[in-house]
Amino acid sequence: MDKRQTRAFEEFAAESGAELLRIxxxxxxxxxxxxxxxxxxxxxxxxxxSRVDNPKAFCRxxxxxxxxxxxxxxxxxxxxxRLFDTGEKIDPRSTDPHHSVELWPSLRAALDSLTxxxxxxxxxxxxxxxxxxxVATLLGISVGTVKSxxxxxxxxxxxxxxxxxxxxxxxxx
Amino acid sequence: MPATDEDIIRDxxxxxxxxxxxxxxxxxxxxxRQRRRDRRRRRVVSLAATGAALGTAAAVIAVVPGxxxxxxxxxxxxxxxxxxxTLTADQRVLYHLSSVAAGQPQGQGRYAVMSTEGNQVKxxxxxxxxxxxxxxxxxxxxxxxxxxxxTPHYSPTEAQFGAMPTGLAALRAAxxxxxxxxxxxxxxxxxxxxxxxxxxxxxxxxSDNDIVFQQASDMxxxxxxxxxxxxxxxxxLAAVPGVKVNPSARDSTGRPAVEIRRVDNSGLPxxxxxxxxxxxxxxxxxxxxxxxxxxxxxxxxxxxxxNPRGKGTVVDTTVYLSVTWASAxxxxxxxx
Numbered sequence: 001m002d003k004r005q006t007r008a009f010e011e012f013a014a015e016s017g018a019e020l021l022r023i024x025x026x027x028x029x030x031x032x033x034x035x036x037x038x039x040x041x042x043x044x045x046x047x048x049x050s051r052v053d054n055p056k057a058f059c060r061x062x063x064x065x066x067x068x069x070x071x072x073x074x075x076x077x078x079x080x081x082r083l084f085d086t087g088e089k090i091d092p093r094s095t096d097p098h099h100s101v102e103l104w105p106s107l108r109a110a111l112d113s114l115t116x117x118x119x120x121x122x123x124x125x126x127x128x129x130x131x132x133x134x135v136a137t138l139l140g141i142s143v144g145t146v147k148s149x150x151x152x153x154x155x156x157x158x159x160x161x162x163x164x165x166x167x168x169x170x171x172x173x
Numbered sequence: 174m175p176a177t178d179e180d181i182i183r184d185x186x187x188x189x190x191x192x193x194x195x196x197x198x199x200x201x202x203x204x205x206r207q208r209r210r211d212r213r214r215r216r217v218v219s220l221a222a223t224g225a226a227l228g229t230a231a232a233v234i235a236v237v238p239g240x241x242x243x244x245x246x247x248x249x250x251x252x253x254x255x256x257x258x259t260l261t262a263d264q265r266v267l268y269h270l271s272s273v274a275a276g277q278p279q280g281q282g283r284y285a286v287m288s289t290e291g292n293q294v295k296x297x298x299x300x301x302x303x304x305x306x307x308x309x310x311x312x313x314x315x316x317x318x319x320x321x322x323x324t325p326h327y328s329p330t331e332a333q334f335g336a337m338p339t340g341l342a343a344l345r346a347a348x349x350x351x352x353x354x355x356x357x358x359x360x361x362x363x364x365x366x367x368x369x370x371x372x373x374x375x376x377x378x379x380s381d382n383d384i385v386f387q388q389a390s391d392m393x394x395x396x397x398x399x400x401x402x403x404x405x406x407x408x409x410l411a412a413v414p415g416v417k418v419n420p421s422a423r424d425s426t427g428r429p430a431v432e433i434r435r436v437d438n439s440g441l442p443x444x445x446x447x448x449x450x451x452x453x454x455x456x457x458x459x460x461x462x463x464x465x466x467x468x469x470x471x472x473x474x475x476x477x478x479x480n481p482r483g484k485g486t487v488v489d490t491t492v493y494l495s496v497t498w499a500s501a502x503x504x505x506x507x508x509x
Contacts, residue, residue, distance in 0.1 A: 006204050013200030022190035039199060039311075046207040104189055126179060127186040154178050167181055 009049050013042060019128075020059055026123045027067050029112050037066050060128070060138050064120045071116050106162030113160065117141075118153040125150055202294060206311075208489070260411075263418035267411035270431055274460025275404035282498030285396035288506075291491040297506050299499075302331035302397050312507040331397045339405040341412065348388035348409070349381055386413045386435050390453050394462045396496045403460055422454060424464040426492060430454035464492045 020041065024034040041062050045055060052058045111119055117139070124130045124138065125146075132150075136143045158167045260268060285300045295312040307327035338344050389406045392398055398406070410416055415435050422432035434452035450468040455461065469487045 009204060010200050013203070014197065017195045017197075017200065018193060021195040022193050025190050025193060026186055038195065039203065042200060042203045043207065046203050103185075107185055107189060122182065123186065126183040127190070129183075154182065157182065158178060166185075167178060 005049055009046055012045075012055050016056060016059070017042075020063070023060070023123055023128060024063060026111065026127055027063060027116075027119060028070075029108075033070065037063055037070070040066055057138055060124065064116075064139060067120070068116050103162070103166065106160070110157050110160040110163050114153055114156060118149050118156070121146055121149045122153045122157075205489075206294070263416065264411040266418045266420045266431060267407045267416075267433070270455055270457065270460050271404045271407035271411075273457065274407060275400050277400045277403075277459055277461075279399050280396060280496070280498045282500050284499045284502055286495075286497045286499055286503060287396055288494040288496075289491050290494060291489070295507070299502050300328055300395075300397060301502075305330045305333075305397075308502055310505045310507055328395055328397060331399065334395070334398050334402055337402055339401050341405065341408050344402075344405050345385055345409050345412070348385050352379075352384040352388055382413050382415065383437055385409060386416065386451070387437065389413075390433065390435075390451060390465075393453060393455070394465060394491075394493060400460075407460070420457070424454040424492065425490060426464075426494075428454075428463050429457060430463050431457050461496065462493050464490060466490045 017038075021034065021038045024038040024041070025031060028034040028037055041059050044062050045052060045059060048058075049055075111122075114122065120139065121135055124135045125132070130138070132143050132146045136146045139146075141149075157163055280302070283302055285302060287298045287300065289296045289298065297310045299308040299310075301307070304326065305328040306323065306325045308323050338347055389409050393403065393406060410433060413435070417432075417434050419432040419434075422430045424430045432452055432454050434450060437449045437451055448470045450466075452466045452468070453462055454464040454466075456463050467489045469489065471486055
């Protein structure tokens with residue numbers, strides 16, 4: 001990378017880094033894995049910077065591919081027991097800390113119980129605010145698949161223990 | 174207050190990641206790491222593409238034009254008559270290093286596990302001797318695992334290195350052939366990025382001696398390079414004008430070392446790198462590389478975590494801490 005490319009890359013990372021790390025956190029089972037995925041994504045972007053037309057889309061696609069690879073690799077290894085909480089932080093802006101403390105593990109567990117594709121579609125649709133067509137293009141699937149996957153993922157979250165009350169309560173207000 | 178299921182999910186996802194801020198140093202570390210990889214890989218040969226050329230070069234080249242040095246000496250593949258040679262003190266050191274390297278055993282095991290440290294970041298690279306693919310694990314400056322990756326066909330394989338000529342004239346010619354095969358396209362190319370300007374690669378004026386030093390010195394770090402080729406590379410380096418040798422140096426960790434250095438004025442495509450001093454520190458006991466450094470002059474636009482804006486002189490260092498061999502890809506050593 002020459003000077004101009006380096007500056008452009010660093011500006012992109014400064015501008016989009018937080019957003020990318022948040023997506024990584026939502027796509028992966030723990031913060032350490034998220035940091036790995038985030039850094040590996042930036043590394044791959046840096047390696048191809050001069051040839052990448054749309055860095056944001058590239059990062060999302062790469063992130064999804066890395067998560068898929070990791071999920072397959074994990075499936076081949078003996079199951080790892082989580083012996084204790086890893087000290088994940090809660091949202092400091094939350095007005096109800098008790099609610100946040102209780103809900104974050106449930107949301108994390110609910111996301112973990114989704115398939116990789118369901119999880120990615122959900123995150124791209126509702127965190128990244130991508131349209132169904134954009135998600136379809138990013139993941140290389142049809143718009144119909146995006147719709148059905150989204151629908152199934154939402155239904156799964158609605159029924160997930162610990163989140164069901166959130167949906168019911170909030171939806172009634 | 175969210176009203177629909179979609180709104181609730183949107184709210185949850187944003188609420189529970191709103192506090193996340195990545196360290197600003199990650200991007201800089203990524204750039205620095207990429208640059209080290211580029212530098213290490215740029216001159217590592219793509220033997221598959223140039224295999225035929227190598228064979229031709231080995232068969233045809235018998236004498237290196239303009240060389241009155243040991244390049245046409247006793248180990249030449251041409252098998253010609255031995256000229257009378259007078260080695261300089263620097264060349265004698267390199268020839269001794271060559272004989273030390275030749276006496277080392279070939280690594281046993283499929284995977285070379287190489288621990289390095291550079292710019293306060295520790296890396297462990299696992300290179301598959303059969304495919305050249307590399308797994309890399311990284312420890313961040315704060316001591317926590319900070320990255321890992323997999324690069325297919327990162328390096329030539331052990332067999333490809335083993336197929337390289339070890340006669341000095343043939344090896345020198347092969348190194349030059351490889352370099353030219355990797356730097357074929359100096360023509361302007363339009364930027365693939367929509368709003369970016371047209372990228373015009375900087376013309377490179379590089380001499381054969383620049384090429385040979387670059388190729389040879391950057392091959393030595395690779396643990397897949399066998400004793401025969403390593404031995405020949407030291408002799409090739411001994412024949413390159415401008416090479417300075419310090420037999421009683423120490424690397425940055427204090428290990429006794431033979432320092433081999435040369436000022437490179439060829440410049441690099443895409444960046445101002447004139448007058449870069451490349452140095453490599455070898456173990457006098459084994460001929461293995463202990464450390465490699467590149468000292469970039471002011472204005473060379475080199476960015477590191479310690480020098481984020483690329484100002485002033487930058488010393489880019491990679492310390493080779495250990496090389497071991499394994500029959501399987503080891504787990505991430507930086508995970509507890």
